[in-house]
Amino acid sequence: MCMCRLAALPLLLVATLPGTGACAETPRSWVGFVTDTHCGVNCQRTSDMKPDVACVRECVRKGSKYGLWYGHHVYELAPQSKAKRFAAENVRVKGRMENDVLHIESIALAPPQGR
DSSP: OOHHHHHHHHHHHHHTSTTSSSSOOOOEEEEEEEEETTTGGGSOBOTTSOBOHHHHHHHHHTTOOEEEEETTEEEEEESHHHHGGGTTOEEEEEEEEETTEEEEEEEEEOOOTTO
16 A cells, blocks of 8 residues: 555544544534623623623624523524524524534524423
8 A cells, every 4th residue: 555545544534533523413402591702601690590681782792792601601602693682581502513612503482491
């Protein structure tokens, strides 16, 4: 086998490993609040512990990105246009995660808990 074929073999093997980009990640669902990436989990909160919509929109207007507050982390949402109308709302996002960016396939209000 020539050296050029031997050099390409490791690249071929890496490209076929799970999670390396050869296979698209299966979309999954996340439930959390739409906030902004500047304030994140420290966004001003209303009396019902939701992020303050005025604070979220102001931070985005100043250059921050919409993000999903999930657990103790905020993941940037893409595309931003799909997240905009859900500022400070509890949502269910279906999509795929790539480099801490949640790529939205669908987004909708999450059903209220405890009902």
